[in-house]
Amino acid sequence: xxxxxxxxxxxxxxxxxxxxxxxxxxxxxxxxxxxxxxxxxxxxxxxxxxxxxxxxxxxxxxxxxxxxxxxxxxxxxxxxxxxxxxxxxxxxxxxxxxxxxxxxxxxxxxxxxxxxxxxxxxxxxxxxxxxxxxxxxxxxxxxxxxxxxxxxxxxxxxxxxxxxxxxxxxxxxxxxxxxxxxxxxxxxxxxxxxxxxxxxxxxxxxxxxxxxxxxxxxxxxxxxxxxxxxxxxxxxxxxxxxxxxxxxxxxxxxxxxxxxxxxxxxxxxxxxxxxxxxxxxxxxxxxxxxxxxxxxxxxxxxxxxxxxxxxxxxxxxxxxxxxxxxxxxxx
Amino acid sequence: xxxxxxxxxxxxxxxxxxxxxxxxxxxxxxxxxxxxxxxxxxxxxxxxxxxxxxxxxxxxxxxxxxxxxxxxxxxxxxxxxxxxxxxxxxxxxxxxxxxxxxxxxxxxxxxxxxxxxxxxxxxxxxxxxxxxxxxxxxxxxxxxxxxxxxxxxxxxxxxx
Numbered sequence: 168x169x170x171x172x173x174x175x176x177x178x179x180x181x182x183x184x185x186x187x188x189x190x191x192x193x194x195x196x197x198x199x200x201x202x203x204x205x206x207x208x209x210x211x212x213x214x215x216x217x218x219x220x221x222x223x224x225x226x227x228x229x230x231x232x233x234x235x236x237x238x239x240x241x242x243x244x245x246x247x248x249x250x251x252x253x254x255x256x257x258x259x260x261x262x263x264x265x266x267x268x269x270x271x272x273x274x275x276x277x278x279x280x281x282x283x284x285x286x287x288x289x290x291x292x293x294x295x296x297x298x299x300x301x302x303x304x305x306x307x308x309x310x311x312x313x314x315x316x317x318x319x320x321x322x323x324x325x326x327x328x329x330x331x332x333x334x335x336x337x338x339x340x341x342x343x344x345x346x347x348x349x350x351x352x353x354x355x356x357x358x359x360x361x362x363x364x365x366x367x368x369x370x371x372x373x374x375x376x377x378x379x380x381x382x383x384x385x386x387x388x389x390x391x392x393x394x395x396x397x398x399x400x401x402x403x404x405x406x407x408x409x410x411x412x413x414x415x416x417x418x419x420x421x422x423x424x425x426x427x428x429x430x431x432x433x434x435x436x437x438x439x440x441x442x443x444x445x446x447x448x449x450x451x452x453x454x455x456x457x458x459x460x461x462x463x464x465x466x467x468x469x470x471x472x473x474x475x476x477x478x479x480x481x482x483x484x485x486x487x488x489x490x491x492x493x494x495x496x497x498x
Numbered sequence: 499x500x501x502x503x504x505x506x507x508x509x510x511x512x513x514x515x516x517x518x519x520x521x522x523x524x525x526x527x528x529x530x531x532x533x534x535x536x537x538x539x540x541x542x543x544x545x546x547x548x549x550x551x552x553x554x555x556x557x558x559x560x561x562x563x564x565x566x567x568x569x570x571x572x573x574x575x576x577x578x579x580x581x582x583x584x585x586x587x588x589x590x591x592x593x594x595x596x597x598x599x600x601x602x603x604x605x606x607x608x609x610x611x612x613x614x615x616x617x618x619x620x621x622x623x624x625x626x627x628x629x630x631x632x633x634x635x636x637x638x639x640x641x642x643x644x645x646x647x648x649x650x651x652x653x654x655x656x657x658x
Contacts, residue, residue, distance in 0.1 A: 197579065198572045198575070198579075199572060200568050200569060200570070200571040200572040200578065200582075200583065201566065201569060201571075202567045203564065203566065203569075204569065381583075383583050384583050384584050385583075405577055409579070436503065496575050496579075496628075497575075
């Protein structure tokens, strides 16, 4: 029980915004007709996608992949109470990918029977180590998305759906009643695990949360699979979606079709809809997902998958997640 | 109506190449305090599938700077997706300035292969709406007629 809790806490500490709170990116547009414009983007974490009512996310963690393979820039980043914003100059023709990647390992182990963990340290760091998480943009374990201090356990992955847990957005440090590991028993990375550690229960987390922008004609240079982890391979171009035509996307795990993968598709604007139009869909035997859109608008698509093929031999499991914001236009 | 047709026909320079017919698009007069003439695109798509061919696109050709006239071309969103984005603008004999309310002739180029097509006309207006009207078109052109409801009025296909 405690071991499980610690594992969850550690994994969540690495990657999750908050329990049942989903990370989202909301661009001003995804289709541009020239290369002299910018997109402006909101990002945050909240229960319903695109509703800024919980936590901002650090724009410093956003990467911009330009169609020609170069890296673009995040500009004018600012952090509000509930959401961050930033701009990206879309100055090259083709299809861009903009978003966050996270990649880390968290979990627990024992040294001389004492519980230790790999992950984000809660509370003050023991001297002389620098306080992880104190400086934005310098997460301790190379993760893309750091939760706010005190983010509770439960939702690993880049904006993966919450897997349980309660007490969202508590203050820094562990609230009373939460089991706490001695801060001196927390290491930031796997490499710092002391020799002689036993009972390793580590999970690798790999996630991506992104959206696509096309200026002029679309290009597929950035849409080719790499063969690593959980990947989203558009069949319908993600900036070509129209409400009266189904969108089709292939999911791969390590380059092979992710058959039977559950994918959640949630439209924005929940407050203005009589019914929650969340769709829980599954990929077919070829890993192909077909989405029929209930209407035009922005959609938040998420899939996650856990297997036992981590790239780091010290980890036992690999938890992968993929999130995309998709804009669907009226015909 | 007939008079305006003739007027419009007179105003627009006759194409030098022979045409396979004419499409007459009528932009309605809309009584609003802030009226901007619409962006408009007309294109054809082969019925059996295939590349779209743009016959006309009217936009703010001369506007340059931070917000050039091309910025809003994607608002003709169906045209943009079906073929507009692959068209290099300005395109000779295809692109032109926006047109005022009234009837405007678009010649059907003589080099279009005979066959069954769908004609699409899409209009989008600043501070206004957007409308897409589609109708069958055969080449060589036979007479036909369609009509929009808001941003477009009559769309007439004639054999000459």
